[in-house]
Every structure is written in structure tokens, then in C-alpha cells.
Amino acid sequence: xxxxxxxxxxxxxxxxxxxxxxxxxxxxxxxxxxxxxxxxxxxxxxxxxxxxxxxxxxxxxxxxxxxxxxxxxxxxxxxxxxxxxxxxxxxxxxxxxxxxxxxxxxxxxxxxxxxxxxxxxxxxxxxxxxxxxxxxxxxxxxxxxxxxxxxxxxxxxxxxxxxxxxxxxxxxxxxxxxxxxxxxxxxxxxxxxxxxxxxxxxxxxxxxxxxxxxxxxxxxxxxxxx
Numbered sequence: 350x351x352x353x354x355x356x357x358x359x360x361x362x363x364x365x366x367x368x369x370x371x372x373x374x375x376x377x378x379x380x381x382x383x384x385x386x387x388x389x390x391x392x393x394x395x396x397x398x399x400x401x402x403x404x405x406x407x408x409x410x411x412x413x414x415x416x417x418x419x420x421x422x423x424x425x426x427x428x429x430x431x432x433x434x435x436x437x438x439x440x441x442x443x444x445x446x447x448x449x450x451x452x453x454x455x456x457x458x459x460x461x462x463x464x465x466x467x468x469x470x471x472x473x474x475x476x477x478x479x480x481x482x483x484x485x486x487x488x489x490x491x492x493x494x495x496x497x498x499x500x501x502x503x504x505x506x507x508x509x510x511x512x513x514x515x516x517x518x519x520x521x522x523x524x525x526x527x528x529x530x531x532x533x534x535x536x537x538x539x540x541x542x543x544x545x546x547x548x549x550x551x552x553x554x555x556x557x558x559x560x561x562x563x564x565x566x567x568x569x570x571x572x573x574x575x
Contacts, residue, residue, distance in 0.1 A: 352376045352462055355396045357387040357413065358428070359405050363453075367400075370455030376462065384408035388416060391423075398424045398462050403440055411443045418444035422501040424465045428453065434538060441542040446503040447529060448539070464530030465503070477512035480560045480572040482551060484512055491551070503528065504547045511561060511571035520568035544569065 354376045358364040361382070368378040379394055381387035384405050390396075399417065403410035414425055427445040429436050437448050446465055449458055477484040483492050489505050491498045500508065506528050511519055525540055548555040560572045 352466065353395055353397045354378045354462065355381060355387060355390060355394070355399045357381045357384065357399065357401045357405065357410070359383060359402065367453060367455065367458075371459060374455055374459035376459060384410065384413035384416075387413060391420075396423065397466060398426065400426050400428055400458070400462075401445070402428045403436065404430065411439060414440065414443040414445055418501070422499075424502055426458075426461060426465065437538060438542055441539065442546070444501065446501065460530065464528075477509060478573075479508060479512045479551075482508075482560065484509055493551075498550055500547070500550060503543060504550070507543055507547055508551070508561070508571070511569055514571065516570055516573035518564045518568050518570045522568075524568065 352375065354371060356364055356368060356371075356378050358367070358380070359382050364380050364382070368380055371378050379390060379396070381390055385408055387399070387401075401410050401413060405413070408416075410427060414427065417423055417425055425445045426447045426449060427440040428449055428451065429440065430451045432450045440448055447461055449461060475485065475487055477486060481493055482498070484490070484505070485492075486509060489502065491500055491505065491508065507524065510524060510527055521537065521540055525537075529539065544561065545555075548558050548561055552558045552560055562570050562572065564570055
């Protein structure tokens with residue numbers, strides 16, 4: 350199936366070159382030169398994933414990403430010219446699922462897109478549980494006492510991987526590989542930010558997590574069902 354990509358990049362030359370390169374990788378690309386254009390396009394065009402430059406005229410990439418998260422869980426890969434940790438963390442905190450730094454390599458970017466869109470195929474059971482949370486793997490929803498807790502696709506997959514382990518430790522390397530398709534080198538802050546975001550949504554007290562627990566130096570474990 351062709352992946353529908355919305356590329357939000359204000360540099361016309363970069364946008365055109367990257368669109369052609371991604372087309373060779375099996376993607377169909379729609380281009381937007383600004384955040385405002387991107388949000389307007391989404392009203393009428395079906396998109397599987399958004400590639401979002403942080404440095405945009407008018408509405409910047411962080412603001413666009415926050416608006417996208419208000420609207421739903423559409424996967425977002427942010428594009429940044431700097432690998433500075435604060436830039437990356439700011440983008441992930443705004444709701445991005447992954448990040449890439451310029452200069453961009455189309456083959457790597459396409460692989461990131463495919464990894465992000467991958468469903469949690471190994472999770473064969475229809476329902477999983479973490480403490481008092483019920484996960485539906487078919488609908489990709491999480492609820493507590495019948496009330497749904499809204500997660501992004503990446504946050505859901507992260508929680509589902511931990512739930513499937515039934516209280517056993519899942520290493521950082523395993524989580525990075527299963528969800529983002531990479532090893533831990535350079536990806537630890539990606540995982541750390543998503544764990545922090547997940548805890549804010551599912552933990553009664555995110556500063557004292559009991560559902561998603563850190564196993565120092567190894568990885569994470571989920572609280573088993575009661």
C-alpha cells in the first residue's frame with residue numbers, strides 16, 4: 350500500500366528534491382510550505398504520516414505539532430537542522446513521534462516512516478491489562494473504569510509492548526527496536542520523552558509511577574493485572 354505523506358517544508362528546493370526521493374521509496378507526497386497550509390490540507394486530504402520541519406515561517410513547527418495533537422494521533426516525524434538535545438526534546442514534548450536531522454537521506458527517512466506506521470503485529474491478544482488500565486489492541490484504545498484515555502499511536506504501542514510482557518522487564522533496546530526500528534544509540538532521549546509523556550497520561554501521580562516502572566540500567570516493566 351502506498352504511504353501518503355504530508356511534507357511540511359518551506360524551502361521549495363528541499364521539498365521538491367525530498368518529494369521525488371520519497372516517491373522512489375514508494376511514498377506519495379503532498380507538499381505544504383507552511384504550518385497554516387498543512388492544517389488546511391488535512392481538512393481534505395488523507396494522510397498517513399506528517400514530516401514536519403521545525404523552522405517554518407508564521408506558525409512554527411512546535412505550534413503545528415501541538416495543534417495536530419489536539420486534533421488526533423496522526424503520526425508526526427519532525428525534521429530539525431540541529432541535533433541539539435533541547436530542540437529535539439521540545440519537539441517530542443510537543444507531540445512528535447520521531448525525529449530526523451538534516452541533511453536528510455530519503456532511504457532512512459522512508460524506513461522511519463514504515464517503522465512508525467507498523468502496527469503492533471506481535472500482540473495477538475485482543476485485550477491487555479496494566480494495573481487498572483484495559484488496552485484494546487484491535488481498536489488501539491486505553492481505558493480506566495470505562496473512561497477512555499487518549500494516547501498517540503506511539504504511546505499506545507509503547508504501553509502495549511510493556512503490557513504484553515506481563516510484568517517482565519523489557520529492555521530499552523527492545524523497545525527502541527520494536528517501536529522505532531533502531532538500537533539504543535542516539536535513541537535514548539526519544540524513549541525517555543515518550544515514557545514521560547505516557548506517564549503523564551496514565552499515572553495517577555507521574556512523579557511516583559506505579560504502572561510503568563523503571564528498572565534502573567535495564568529498561569521498564571508494567572504493573573501486572575491486579
